[in-house]
Amino acid sequence: MGWNRKILRVDLTKGICSEEPLNMQWAQEYLGSRGLATKYLVSEIDPKVDPLSPDNKMIMATGPLTGTMASTGGRYTVVTKGPLTGAIACSNSGGFFGAEMKFAGWDMIVFEGRSPKPVYLYVENDRAELRDAAHLWGRSCWETEETIKHELQDPLVRISSIGRAGENGVHYACIVNDLHRAAGRSGVGAVMGSKNLKAVALRGTRGVSGIRDFGEFMQATTAAKKVLADNAVTGQGLPKYGTQVLMNVINEIGALPTRNHRDVQFEDANKISAEAMHEKRPTDGKPHLVTNAACFGCTIACGRISEIDKGHFTVKNSPKYWGASGGLEYEAAWALGAANGVGDLEALQYANLLCNEQGMDPISFGATVGAAMELYEMGVLTKEQIGLDAPFGSAEALARLAEMTATGEGFGRELGLGSKRLCTKYGHPELSMSVKGQEFPAYDSRGIQGMGLAYATSNRGACHLRGYTVASEVLGIPVKTDPHVTEGKAELVKAFQDATAVFDSAGICVFTSFAWTLADVQPQIAAACDGDWSMDRLNEVGERIWNMERQFNNAAGFTAKDDNLPPRLTSEPARTGPAKGMVNQLDKMLPEYYQVRGWTPEGVPTAETLARLGL
Amino acid sequence: MKIAFKLFASLSDYLPAGSRDNRIELDVEEGVTVGELIRRYQVPERSAHLVLVNGIFIPPAQRLRHRLKPGDEVAVWPPIAGG
Numbered sequence: 001m002g003w004n005r006k007i008l009r010v011d012l013t014k015g016i017c018s019e020e021p022l023n024m025q026w027a028q029e030y031l032g033s034r035g036l037a038t039k040y041l042v043s044e045i046d047p048k049v050d051p052l053s054p055d056n057k058m059i060m061a062t063g064p065l066t067g068t069m070a071s072t073g074g075r076y077t078v079v080t081k082g083p084l085t086g087a088i089a090c091s092n093s094g095g096f097f098g099a100e101m102k103f104a105g106w107d108m109i110v111f112e113g114r115s116p117k118p119v120y121l122y123v124e125n126d127r128a129e130l131r132d133a134a135h136l137w138g139r140s141c142w143e144t145e146e147t148i149k150h151e152l153q154d155p156l157v158r159i160s161s162i163g164r165a166g167e168n169g170v171h172y173a174c175i176v177n178d179l180h181r182a183a184g185r186s187g188v189g190a191v192m193g194s195k196n197l198k199a200v201a202l203r204g205t206r207g208v209s210g211i212r213d214f215g216e217f218m219q220a221t222t223a224a225k226k227v228l229a230d231n232a233v234t235g236q237g238l239p240k241y242g243t244q245v246l247m248n249v250i251n252e253i254g255a256l257p258t259r260n261h262r263d264v265q266f267e268d269a270n271k272i273s274a275e276a277m278h279e280k281r282p283t284d285g286k287p288h289l290v291t292n293a294a295c296f297g298c299t300i301a302c303g304r305i306s307e308i309d310k311g312h313f314t315v316k317n318s319p320k321y322w323g324a325s326g327g328l329e330y331e332a333a334w335a336l337g338a339a340n341g342v343g344d345l346e347a348l349q350y351a352n353l354l355c356n357e358q359g360m361d362p363i364s365f366g367a368t369v370g371a372a373m374e375l376y377e378m379g380v381l382t383k384e385q386i387g388l389d390a391p392f393g394s395a396e397a398l399a400r401l402a403e404m405t406a407t408g409e410g411f412g413r414e415l416g417l418g419s420k421r422l423c424t425k426y427g428h429p430e431l432s433m434s435v436k437g438q439e440f441p442a443y444d445s446r447g448i449q450g451m452g453l454a455y456a457t458s459n460r461g462a463c464h465l466r467g468y469t470v471a472s473e474v475l476g477i478p479v480k481t482d483p484h485v486t487e488g489k490a491e492l493v494k495a496f497q498d499a500t501a502v503f504d505s506a507g508i509c510v511f512t513s514f515a516w517t518l519a520d521v522q523p524q525i526a527a528a529c530d531g532d533w534s535m536d537r538l539n540e541v542g543e544r545i546w547n548m549e550r551q552f553n554n555a556a557g558f559t560a561k562d563d564n565l566p567p568r569l570t571s572e573p574a575r576t577g578p579a580k581g582m583v584n585q586l587d588k589m590l591p592e593y594y595q596v597r598g599w600t601p602e603g604v605p606t607a608e609t610l611a612r613l614g615l
Numbered sequence: 616m617k618i619a620f621k622l623f624a625s626l627s628d629y630l631p632a633g634s635r636d637n638r639i640e641l642d643v644e645e646g647v648t649v650g651e652l653i654r655r656y657q658v659p660e661r662s663a664h665l666v667l668v669n670g671i672f673i674p675p676a677q678r679l680r681h682r683l684k685p686g687d688e689v690a691v692w693p694p695i696a697g698g
């Protein structure tokens with residue numbers, strides 16, 4: 001079956017944990033994880049609910065392949081209404097927490113209400129209870145994880161928690177598991193904090209039972225693992241260089257957003273790249289990178305584990321940061337680096353460690369700093385207001401602002417609300433490099449046209465993981481398309497969006513899609529799960545999930561006007577590189593996209609589309 | 616004529632001495648193609664996956680035909696991806 005057929009409902013207001021059967025009809029229609037949890041959420045909350053109120057709910061969910069032998073089957077998602085955007089939020093994390101939820105016998109955990117005092121949820125197989133977390137409040141994710149393990153005298157317990165950012169309502173706070181894996185985007189950690197829920201600690205000892213046909217499943221997963229191993233990207237490129245290898249690629253093609261998207265190429269890109277992480281530092285003779293790392297059951301192992309330079313100004317008096325720890329991944333390195341014009345790799349790693357320690361999304365944090373630096377350079381924000389000089393390129397400012405935001409100190413409180421609110425407050429909403437209030441990731445859509453459409457239409461606000469057309473437009477996966485043209489991009493974006501919804505809902509990592517197509521995933525799902533899981537069905541499930549998310553956003557008050565890009569990207573041409581002179585031509589692609597989706601020119605799914613998808 | 620040759624990730628081992636930050640300036644004859652340049656430095660063909668000239672992708676079939684111009688920047692990667 002793939003599913004445990006059981007969900008845990010936690011009423012935080014009343015302090016009650018109860019068991020419910022999983023709605024198997026919905027499991028057939030929405031598969032699991034992202035899709036299924038979103039179906040529960042949209043069925044249970046008012047789309048207009050205040051994301052940080054007790055009436056919002058938060059769901060942690062696994063997919064049918066989570067915890068199984070399928071490669072990368074360790075993923076879980078957090079689904080809620082996000083405070084950064086007011087749209088549907090669905091953040092995905094690897095590590096080991098998701099698999100543990102499965103081993104404990106649950107498919108998902110639904111949190112509702114608000115606890116009167118800080119608590120954490122402890123689950124040991126069937127047993128679930130809320131425990132006092134007064135002693136954990138005010139502590140970092142790292143301290144919380146260590147304290148709970150110590151308290152329970154169980155080093156194998158798996159923990160997801162919020163740090164001080166989530167407690168303080170940082171609008172892009174994340175939920176960190178296994179020290180440096182995170183359900184990162186859209187502020188899911190702030191929702192958790194608003195519920196006075198500090199952590200979820202899981203211990204499951206039951207493995208995964210109920211695979212539909214075990215022999216077939218073994219065969220399917222083994223064949224799929226061979227595809228990953230034989231593929232040069234997933235077999236060699238990602239384990240050796242990680243996602244960070246993109247830094248020089250994206251800079252070369254002139255799509256590396258730099259200094260709040262003023263520029264599209266960063267003169268110091270090489271200094272903060274994967275190649276730089278491999279090189280020995282002149283200061284201590286050691287490379288930044290220590291090793292790669294894998295999430296549960298992953299045969300790719302793209303994760304980076306690095307050691308910061310102990311003599312660097314950011315950490316020379318803080319030995320707690322000296323050990324090997326997670327980072328830098330491409331998105332974090334870009335957002336903390338190029339987006340602010342900072343070319344100091346060690347400073348980026350320090351800010352990244354703070355994000356992991358206190359639970360903040362480094363993309364939105366870094367991009368918000370970029371916006372603040374632009375306001376500072378324009379004279380709109382002063383040294384007195386910020387508390388320090390913050391010109392582009394200042395590693396000192398980056399490090400200090402990370403500390404202030406992570407702990408809610410001074411101007412850090414304002415940065416914690418995200419670039420949209422910050423820029424609006426200071427009279428320049430156009431300088432927030434965001435869609436629906438969520439900051440862009442590391443690709444400038446003037447040089448990669450399809451990404452502009454993917455960002456504008458992403459259901460959780462600007463995001464690369466909802467439709468990663470970079471794979472096709474830049475890397476040639478599965479086929480190379482021209483990043484500078486708009487023709488064909490509407491279909492491309494739709495295809496990526498729908499397929500990704502299936503990968504996410506199955507409980508596997510989207511990075512498998514550099515080698516796998518849906519045709520590699522399908523036999524694994526079909527062998528694990530009861531029901532008809534043909535390619536046609538999977539494609540339909542992906543499209544259904546996308547439309548369901550869209551309908552939620554529409555009901556929450558979003559319209560076609562919100563499928564937009566900041567004016568900088570549509571009217572200020574790229575200044576250098578191969579895309580010099582170009583802007584993003586969203587206006588050409590968007591009407592076509594609505595048509596391809598079966599939506600009205602106003603961006604609303606037609607009755608016919610809804611009927612076709614059974615919505 | 617002068618061009619810049621850049622090899623990244625695992626291909627950096629093929630860069631001749633004197634290169635810095637994955638890049639070297641080379642003096643090459645007029646009319647050399649990007650494919651010839653890659654062969655000259657013994658970069659295995661199947662490893663020269665992503666080939667850009669001034670940031671523009673050159674498909675495999677055009678590499679032996681695409682002639683370089685003075686000042687061109689050639690950048691090559693093995694199969695890689697990220698996110």
Ligand code: SF4
Nearest residue numbers: 094295298300302509
């Ligand atoms: S590919 Fe990377 S992010 Fe994905 S599961 Fe493997 S290690 Fe984790």
